[in-house]
Amino acid sequence: xxxxxxxxxxxxxxxxxxxxxxxxxxxxxxxxxxxxxxxxxxxxxxxxxxxxxxxxxxxxxxxxxxxxxxxxxxxxxxxxxxxxxxxxxxxxxxxxxxxxxxxxxxxxxxxxxxxxxxxxxxxxxxxxxxxxxxxxxxxxxxxxxxxxxxxxxxxxxxxxxxxxxxxxxxxxxxxxxxxxxxxxxxxxxxxx
Amino acid sequence: xxxxxxxxxxxxxxxxxxxxxxxxxxxxxxxxxxxxxxxxxxxxxxxxxxxxxxxxxxxxxxxxxxxxxxxxxxxxxxxxxxxxxxxxxxxxxxxxxxxxxxxxxxxxxxxxxxxxxxxxxxxxxxxxxxxxxxxxxxxxxxxxxxxxxxxxxxxxxxxxxxxxxxxxxxxxxxxxxxxxxxxxxxxxxxxxxxxxxxxxxxxxxxxxxxxxxxxxxxxxxxxxxxxxxxxxxxxxxxxxxxxxxxxxxxxxxxxx
Amino acid sequence: xxxxxxxxxxxxxxxxxxxxxxxxxxxxxxxxxxxxxxxxxxxxxxxxxxxxxxxxxxxxxxxxxxxxxxxxxxxxxxxxxxxxxxxxxxxxxxxxxxxxxxxxxxxxxxxxxxxxxxxxxxxxxxxxxxxxxxxxxxxxxxxxxxxxxxxxxxxxxxxxxxxxxxxxxxxxxxxx
Numbered sequence: 001x002x003x004x005x006x007x008x009x010x011x012x013x014x015x016x017x018x019x020x021x022x023x024x025x026x027x028x029x030x031x032x033x034x035x036x037x038x039x040x041x042x043x044x045x046x047x048x049x050x051x052x053x054x055x056x057x058x059x060x061x062x063x064x065x066x067x068x069x070x071x072x073x074x075x076x077x078x079x080x081x082x083x084x085x086x087x088x089x090x091x092x093x094x095x096x097x098x099x100x101x102x103x104x105x106x107x108x109x110x111x112x113x114x115x116x117x118x119x120x121x122x123x124x125x126x127x128x129x130x131x132x133x134x135x136x137x138x139x140x141x142x143x144x145x146x147x148x149x150x151x152x153x154x155x156x157x158x159x160x161x162x163x164x165x166x167x168x169x170x171x172x173x174x175x176x177x178x179x180x181x182x183x184x185x186x187x188x189x190x191x192x
Numbered sequence: 193x194x195x196x197x198x199x200x201x202x203x204x205x206x207x208x209x210x211x212x213x214x215x216x217x218x219x220x221x222x223x224x225x226x227x228x229x230x231x232x233x234x235x236x237x238x239x240x241x242x243x244x245x246x247x248x249x250x251x252x253x254x255x256x257x258x259x260x261x262x263x264x265x266x267x268x269x270x271x272x273x274x275x276x277x278x279x280x281x282x283x284x285x286x287x288x289x290x291x292x293x294x295x296x297x298x299x300x301x302x303x304x305x306x307x308x309x310x311x312x313x314x315x316x317x318x319x320x321x322x323x324x325x326x327x328x329x330x331x332x333x334x335x336x337x338x339x340x341x342x343x344x345x346x347x348x349x350x351x352x353x354x355x356x357x358x359x360x361x362x363x364x365x366x367x368x369x370x371x372x373x374x375x376x377x378x379x380x381x382x383x384x385x386x387x388x389x390x391x392x393x394x395x396x397x398x399x400x401x402x403x404x405x406x407x408x409x410x411x412x413x414x415x416x417x418x419x420x421x422x423x424x425x426x427x428x429x430x431x432x433x434x435x436x437x438x439x440x441x442x443x444x445x446x447x448x
Numbered sequence: 449x450x451x452x453x454x455x456x457x458x459x460x461x462x463x464x465x466x467x468x469x470x471x472x473x474x475x476x477x478x479x480x481x482x483x484x485x486x487x488x489x490x491x492x493x494x495x496x497x498x499x500x501x502x503x504x505x506x507x508x509x510x511x512x513x514x515x516x517x518x519x520x521x522x523x524x525x526x527x528x529x530x531x532x533x534x535x536x537x538x539x540x541x542x543x544x545x546x547x548x549x550x551x552x553x554x555x556x557x558x559x560x561x562x563x564x565x566x567x568x569x570x571x572x573x574x575x576x577x578x579x580x581x582x583x584x585x586x587x588x589x590x591x592x593x594x595x596x597x598x599x600x601x602x603x604x605x606x607x608x609x610x611x612x613x614x615x616x617x618x619x620x621x622x623x624x
Contacts, residue, residue, distance in 0.1 A: 022374065024255035025301075026346050027262045029294050034269055037290055041276070056272060060264045062603060063596040067260050069564055070592040073585070076544065076564055095261045123252050126244050129235050153565040166243075169236025260597070267599035274599070378597035380609040385600075422614070 004102065007085040010072065011093030018071050019094050028123045035139060039128075046136035053138070057145020058152075065150040068094070076154070080179050081105070083156065084112050087147065087177075096120050100175075113163070116173040127167050134169060138162045147177060155183040250305065263378050270379075270390055280388045284413070288396035295400020302341055303327065327405060329447055331366070331431065331439055334407055338398055339368055346397070347374045364431040368398070371421040373413075389413040391425045398427055408432035450574030451583065451620055452556060455481065456591070458604045459566030461489030465607040469620055488570065492547040492560065499545035559584065583620075590615050 035053065042048040072090055077083040084102045092098050098120065104113040121140050127133040138144075144160035151158045157180040164170035237243050273286040306326065328334035335354055343351045347370075357365035373391045381388050391413040402409040414426045431439075452473060456465035463485035468475065476484070551558040557575040561584045562568045569587055573580060594612035595601050601609055 020259040021256035022259045022262050023346060023348060024252050024257040027257040027265065028252065029297065030262060030265050030269070033290050033294055034265065034272075036293065037269075056268045059271065060268050063267075064260070064264055065565060066563065066567075066588075066596045067264075067592040070585070070588040095258050097255075097257055120252075120255070120257055124244055126235065134236055166238045166240075169238055171238045171240060260593075263593075263597040267597055270599035378593050378611065380594070380598050380600065380611045382600050382608065390599075422611075 003082050004085045004089060007089035008093075008099060010074070011090040011099060014072055014090065014094050015097060024097075024120055024123075028120055031121045031142070032125060034142075039137075044130075044132075046133060050136075050138050050141045053141040054145035054148070057142035057147075058149035059145075060142070061146040061149020061151075062153050063149075064095070064146060065153045068150065080109055080156075081112075083151070084114075084177070088114055091150070111176065111178040114175045114177065116175070119166075119173055122165075122167055122173075125167060134167070138165060139167050140165065140173070144175060152183070157181050157183055253305070259374075259377075262374075266375055266390075266393070267379070269393075280385055283388065284392035284395075287390060287392040288399065288411070291393040291396025291398075292400040292403075295397040295402075296404045297400075298342065298345060298397065299401045299404040302337070302345060306341075328407075330442055331407065331435070333448070334402065334405055335366055335368070335429075337405075338401055342398075342401060343370075346394075362430075364433075364436050366429045366431075368427040368429065369416075369424065370394075370427070371424050373423060373425045376423050376425070387415070389415050389425055391427070395427055398429065402429065402431075407435050409435070450577045452572040452574070454572070454587065454616075455485060455570040456607060457485045457489055457568040457570065460604065461486050462604070464605065467613065467616070469617065488548075488560070489568070492562070492568065496545045496547035561588070563588065583623075586619060587616065590619065 038049045038052050068091055077086055088102045089099050092100055098118045100114040100116045102112055103115055147160045148158055158177055159180055160175055160177045162175050164172050164174045166173050273283055277283045277286055328337055339351045339354045351368050352371045353369035355367045375391050375393055379390055395411040395413040399411040410430045412428050416424045416426045418424055451469050453468040458464045463482050466481050549560055552575055557573050559571045559580050560568055594615055595607050595609050598609050
């Protein structure tokens with residue numbers, strides 16, 4: 001059984017048996033209200049909004065990893081490929097009930113893409129028709145931060161960014177994830 | 193207490209200067225029922241047309257997500273709000289403001305769903321005679337809408353109690369009780385902030401629903417712990433004078 | 449009930465939580481707990497560093513998949529940041545050494561669970577107590593819920609979360 005198949009089974013089993021649920025619309029709308037608030041607070045500067053969303057995701061990721069580990073009971077991944085499957089098939093399943101496709105690996109196995117068929121955070125969403133938002137705002141950017149924060153806590157420094165989003169009129173929603181390095185020392189990072 | 197409903201203010205902003213219009217639009221990226229015209233510059237859409245217009249609005253009706261995801265998002269909302277405020281009241285006000293637009297939207301969604309379910313049930317007889325959604329005209333039906341359908345939509349259960357103020361001084365005050373608000377499940381408020389109740393967010397949602405229905409109101413969340421329910425919260429709804437006056441007129445006219 | 453007390457140590461070795469679950473249990477001074485946490489943290493690190501390492505055959509790749517990892521890992525996936533010059537390794541190279549996990553006297557047992565993020569949970573129990581892993585797992589879940597999801601908790605700082613205390617005590621009492 002491949003590491004992806006195994007991870008899928010773990011993820012589905014956890015979703016069915018271990019995850020407390022709430023109405024999806026409550027989560028979707030709450031996220032929408034967060035983004036809308038940021039757009040207001042940053043006066044329509046979408047670059048700043050992207051940055052702030054990433055930062056909020058980072059703060060969440062540093063905490064969410066404990067929930068992930070406590071619920072999933074999984075051990076350390078042997079390599080970055082296994083980590084990718086764990087994120088896509090277990091992490092996204094237990095927190096958003098989706099399992100993005102892992103694809104487009106670089107030959108050094110340090111970079112991959114997550115392609116999202118569904119994105120519950122963006123249900124109901126249409127970006128502002130102001131001629132800028134579709135070029136500048138990454139609505140779901142919080143997810144990039146969540147990955148960065150969560151993986152940093154398990155000694156992986158990564159970088160993540162969206163390269164396309166159906167909200168922008170693209171045909172897919174795709175996030176690029178790169179391993180920067182494994183962190184050797186165990187000093188706690190500062191909360192942003 | 194007598195200032196105009198906030199959504200009215202929001203709408204009027206969007207009609208004024210273009211900068212402000214953009215700001216007002218940005219307040220609502222999560223629209224259920226689009227009201228603005230699609231004809232302006234036009235948004236790009238994916239070729240597979242996975243847009244809000246092409247997907248059924250009831251698609252997520254019974255969908256579930258993890259409670260943890262909500263908790264983390266909500267916690268981060270609180271943390272973020274906390275950095276921009278000066279005190280507890282200010283923080284509660286901000287959380288209220290974050291909930292408010294949700295209330296406006298959920299109201300549309302509630303009506304839409306009440307309407308679509310009654311349409312489908314009467315399809316066999318005549319699809320055109322489907323009754324329009326029942327917008328509450330009096331305070332009591334509005335409160336029942338909040339206590340029941342709204343709570344079920346948000347939290348999968350009705351609220352725990354609905355009461356009218358017993359004091360003759362405050363006939364405009366109503367209370368909705370939640371013994372264990374979902375939004376506060378994992379939150380422990382520090383002792384020095386013991387007055388704070390983060391369900392101010394939910395108070396904002398209620399306020400949005402009231403305003404959206406044309407019932408101007410101020411809604412606040414208060415801690416009322418009991419031995420059994422340490423997180424018990426009372427949502428205090430104070431309706432504006434205009435609402436109370438209209439209530440009297442409708443009462444005389446026999447409107448229910 | 450044979451769970452005596454719980455200590456949580458953050459990844460820098462600082463004491464962030466301490467609680468007794470048996471009424472009337474003799475308390476140590478705050479300072480003693482701080483010293484205990486710091487000392488344990490140090491000893492834990494030492495036990496990790498003195499884990500015996502075996503010499504590696506020169507030809508073997510540094511990260512041969514172990515029996516405990518999925519056996520279908522493709523050979524191309526073996527790159528890790530570990531310097532390729534390492535010639536010694538743990539018996540199971542894919543899995544880092546854990547460090548001290550239990551300590552036992554005839555009066556009590558100390559069980560340490562270190563999360564992958566570096567937080568340590570130290571549980572003091574009766575030495576005859578069984579199923580400690582179940583208790584530890586539940587404590588970790590409660591911590592993930594009532595500490596990590598609390599916006600007023602700052603990471604790495606002392607845990608003062610009333611609902612964590614309440615749920616932890618409630619759960620432990622329920623099992624007794």
